[in-house]
Amino acid sequence: MESELAGWLSIVFRFVHVLAAIMWIGNSLLFTWMELNLLPPKKNGDDPKENEDLLGYLDMLHGGGVFHLQKKVLRPESIPVPLHWFMWQSYTTWISGVLLLVSVYYTHGGSALLDASKSTLTGSSAIALSVGGLIFGWLVYDLIWRSKLKERRAIAIPLSLALILTAAWLFNQCFNGRAVFLQIGAMMATLMTANVFIHIIQNQKKFMVALKAGLPHDLKYGKQAKLRSMHNHYMTFPVLFLMLSGHFPQLTSAAHSVPILAVLIVSLMAIKFWMNSRYQFKHWLKALFATFIAAVGLIALLLNLPGQSAPGLSSAAAEGSKLFLNQGCAACHQTGSTLLAPQLAGIFDSLQTLADGSQIKADEAYLRESISLSQAKIVKGYPAAMPAYTHLSAEQLDQLIAYLKTL
Numbered sequence: 245m246e247s248e249l250a251g252w253l254s255i256v257f258r259f260v261h262v263l264a265a266i267m268w269i270g271n272s273l274l275f276t277w278m279e280l281n282l283l284p285p286k287k288n289g290d291d292p293k294e295n296e297d298l299l300g301y302l303d304m305l306h307g308g309g310v311f312h313l314q315k316k317v318l319r320p321e322s323i324p325v326p327l328h329w330f331m332w333q334s335y336t337t338w339i340s341g342v343l344l345l346v347s348v349y350y351t352h353g354g355s356a357l358l359d360a361s362k363s364t365l366t367g368s369s370a371i372a373l374s375v376g377g378l379i380f381g382w383l384v385y386d387l388i389w390r391s392k393l394k395e396r397r398a399i400a401i402p403l404s405l406a407l408i409l410t411a412a413w414l415f416n417q418c419f420n421g422r423a424v425f426l427q428i429g430a431m432m433a434t435l436m437t438a439n440v441f442i443h444i445i446q447n448q449k450k451f452m453v454a455l456k457a458g459l460p461h462d463l464k465y466g467k468q469a470k471l472r473s474m475h476n477h478y479m480t481f482p483v484l485f486l487m488l489s490g491h492f493p494q495l496t497s498a499a500h501s502v503p504i505l506a507v508l509i510v511s512l513m514a515i516k517f518w519m520n521s522r523y524q525f526k527h528w529l530k531a532l533f534a535t536f537i538a539a540v541g542l543i544a545l546l547l548n549l550p551g552q553s554a555p556g557l558s559s560a561a562a563e564g565s566k567l568f569l570n571q572g573c574a575a576c577h578q579t580g581s582t583l584l585a586p587q588l589a590g591i592f593d594s595l596q597t598l599a600d601g602s603q604i605k606a607d608e609a610y611l612r613e614s615i616s617l618s619q620a621k622i623v624k625g626y627p628a629a630m631p632a633y634t635h636l637s638a639e640q641l642d643q644l645i646a647y648l649k650t651l
């Protein structure tokens with residue numbers, strides 16, 4: 245009952261998380277798009293005060309009409325009511341994300357984070373490391389972007405990226421691939437929400453307080469909020485990819501998963517940058533495609549580089565190891581974790597207990613049936629969640645079995 249409830253709640257948190265994230269990231273992308281597409285202000289009639297306040301304008305066709313949008317400086321005497329603020333999409337995304345992190349990764353004593361073949365760390369230390377990463381990541385990032393380095397972006401941006409990748413490398417020493425990608429995604433997403441909570445909203449509050457006290461609209465506050473807003477904007481593509489990476493075991497379980505993660509983060513940020521440069525840089529579209537093709541090619545190359553475990557495998561087993569990744573087996577059968585599916589290390593010729601209590605030797609016939617007709621015999625303690633791989637050829641099944649024998 246308890247585990248069924250936990251499972252159901254994690255579905256609820258997941259859906260709330262996806263919805264809130266769509267609303268938040270949709271806003272972030274739309275607001276940046278509007279900002280970049282603002283036209284220089286057109287003088288409006290004869291009112292000099294109103295003209296002075298205009299920062300830009302934009303017309304958008306939607307829903308059967310034209311939205312005429314103006315961006316302007318606020319005057320203490322004319323603060324519009326209602327004035328909409330945007331923060332709850334971000335907070336809801338983060339809160340539901342934390343609940344999801346706890347229900348998927350921090351329960352079961354933290355075992356879903358670990359890879360027993362990499363380290364002997366205990367589950368509770370893994371949870372502490374993961375939480376520490378979220379907090380420490382924010383402190384370091386915030387320190388860099390509060391310091392004088394803020395003015396020297398040529399240093400601050402590469403430094404911030406290098407720190408994210410160092411964190412990925414460190415977590416990869418003890419976490420399984422899926423958890424590494426998710427941890428980095430959660431760390432970046434935490435920076436995004438903390439940017440909203442601590443910088444963006446606070447700066448907006450400061451200038452609203454000043455306005456209400458009759459002081460002029462100080463654009464300094466807006467500028468500070470905008471820098472963090474732009475950081476959030478550039479993190480959206482990588483964070484989306486990392487949050488979906490549980491579906492991409494071929495990448496998360498690859499021998500070179502950390503370099504792959506590096507290419508993903510940098511190229512997705514670069515792609516957003518080229519999209520945003522369209523009015524300043526004539527060749528933005530060529531640059532975008534070049535980045536895309538280079539990233540796709542580089543990751544294909546990294547996937548084909550031999551990893552540490554490849555030497556010594558027979559050719560059938562080596563093919564089987566590729567199938568194991570490509571067919572998505574590794575998404576459930578993670579090295580060192582028994583959370584979603586049984587551990588396959590040492591399975592060949594071992595004794596398996598089935599759901600009906602009977603025992604069976606895991607010989608080749610059993611393994612073949614477990615893969616191609618996975619529902620025929622269910623292992624004790626697991627749901628019948630494994631898809632039937634009836635599309636695999638006899639040769640592919642032999643290759644998979646050859647690989648399972650080496651584990």
Ligand code: HEC
Pocket residue numbers: 568571572573574575576577584585586587588591596606611614615618619621622623626627628629630631633644
């Ligand atoms: C959606 C998750 C999922 C995927 C994907 C998946 N499995 Fe499974 N697998 C399970 C679960 C859950 C069990 C235990 C329940 C059962 O026996 O069906 C299992 C059981 C097995 C068993 C029997 C293990 C034992 O202890 O007796 C083998 C062998 C196996 N899987 C191999 C594979 C291979 C090879 C692939 C890829 C071609 C694969 N699985 C893909 C979830 C998955």
